[in-house]
Amino acid sequence: MSNVAIGFLGLGAGLLLIALRIQIGVAVGIVSFFGIAVILNMKAAWGMLTAVPFNFVGDWNLTAIPMFLLMGYVASSAGLTQGLFQAMRIFLSRMPGGLAIASVGACALMSAASGSSVATASSMARIATPEMLRYRYDPGLATGVVATAGTLGSLIPPSILMVLYGYYAEVSIAKLFIAGVIPGLLSAVMLSVMIVARVTVKPSLAPRVEESFTAQEKLDAIKEIWPLPVLVFGVLIGIFVGLFTPTEAGAVGAFLALVLALLRGRLTLPVLRDAVVSTLSSTAGIFMVVIGTVLLTRFMALSGVPNFIASELLTLGSSELMIILMVVVLYLLLGMFLDSIGILLLTLPIILPVARDAGIELIWFGVILIKLLEIGLITPPVGLNVYVMKGALGSLVKLQQIFAGVTWFVVAEMITLALIVAFPLLSLWLPALMD
Numbered sequence: 464m465s466n467v468a469i470g471f472l473g474l475g476a477g478l479l480l481i482a483l484r485i486q487i488g489v490a491v492g493i494v495s496f497f498g499i500a501v502i503l504n505m506k507a508a509w510g511m512l513t514a515v516p517f518n519f520v521g522d523w524n525l526t527a528i529p530m531f532l533l534m535g536y537v538a539s540s541a542g543l544t545q546g547l548f549q550a551m552r553i554f555l556s557r558m559p560g561g562l563a564i565a566s567v568g569a570c571a572l573m574s575a576a577s578g579s580s581v582a583t584a585s586s587m588a589r590i591a592t593p594e595m596l597r598y599r600y601d602p603g604l605a606t607g608v609v610a611t612a613g614t615l616g617s618l619i620p621p622s623i624l625m626v627l628y629g630y631y632a633e634v635s636i637a638k639l640f641i642a643g644v645i646p647g648l649l650s651a652v653m654l655s656v657m658i659v660a661r662v663t664v665k666p667s668l669a670p671r672v673e674e675s676f677t678a679q680e681k682l683d684a685i686k687e688i689w690p691l692p693v694l695v696f697g698v699l700i701g702i703f704v705g706l707f708t709p710t711e712a713g714a715v716g717a718f719l720a721l722v723l724a725l726l727r728g729r730l731t732l733p734v735l736r737d738a739v740v741s742t743l744s745s746t747a748g749i750f751m752v753v754i755g756t757v758l759l760t761r762f763m764a765l766s767g768v769p770n771f772i773a774s775e776l777l778t779l780g781s782s783e784l785m786i787i788l789m790v791v792v793l794y795l796l797l798g799m800f801l802d803s804i805g806i807l808l809l810t811l812p813i814i815l816p817v818a819r820d821a822g823i824e825l826i827w828f829g830v831i832l833i834k835l836l837e838i839g840l841i842t843p844p845v846g847l848n849v850y851v852m853k854g855a856l857g858s859l860v861k862l863q864q865i866f867a868g869v870t871w872f873v874v875a876e877m878i879t880l881a882l883i884v885a886f887p888l889l890s891l892w893l894p895a896l897m898d
Contacts, residue, residue: 470766530713584613607868798839
């Protein structure tokens, strides 16, 4: 049996184990270990198994992951994200579908701080959706907008997915972060445009909210949420002007979150304990997946599968657009069954060599992949954010209503993806200013 055949057999075995609900990192780690043993020998496989985890966990660049997670968990546990929806509501509620647009704005800010799409969707489901339902918003719109806007945490920096992609692709994580700013804001704008368009055509989806607020109420709302923009923009501006690296930015962000929580009088021992425990748990889960996929990268390199796939795809069409279209189809299919981190790390060992051989700009390519992962969070039958919404709301809405609600926003997301692909400068203009 050829090495390429062994590689494909290993990929099939890995997907089978994942389908049997074995944790992704464990599944691909087992397959990679035995695959390396077959291609080389058991001693070489054991050597990689003992060396790879240590070398990976000891990589200084990846300390950004626990630090950004700590920043998000401190902000959430200390209540720095509270009041976001109410503040957005005060300023936007009089627009067509104003409460839904307010949800988009609140999700964008919260996801920028937390870096977690699931955490954003879960929190805003409890805050924004019941309020929209109280004002007789269509249940599909009220749930679909939060499920979709929650995914902005993957693209708006700081993003854990971008740290992982930058590590694998060996590109600047700082430039990746900055590259995600305009596409992230564009995504929020497109979701808002979709809301306004739908409500204008069918006003019954979102009855107009006739509320008026005093200047003092608006000022109080700004006072309530000011720590979060300070935290997010402080980190991003520091990276953009070169005050610190993304790795250092994680530590700065976590420190700023602690200081802001202390200034607000919310940094208690239970808050700190919850944030640290959640950070350790999430970091361990992410690193387990990454260790397995690092082994998969070694296995794939030895088998020659990436080179085989690259040569075959390039015979079908060597244009950037053709390769990106094939990646879009792959990610949309995988997004129906796997979580974002799993998809990214499972596919990078295969698609990165293809992108490099085709001369595709890897920072732009990374933004496209992250956008595809966002879309995967709301597509059936898995649609992780949809199930998070259902879990948070219980019997308040039906699962079918949420999936029906996100359909329109999937259309908006696909339009945004098309714009990112058609106009690379949307992703590359800001990073070019850093040179």
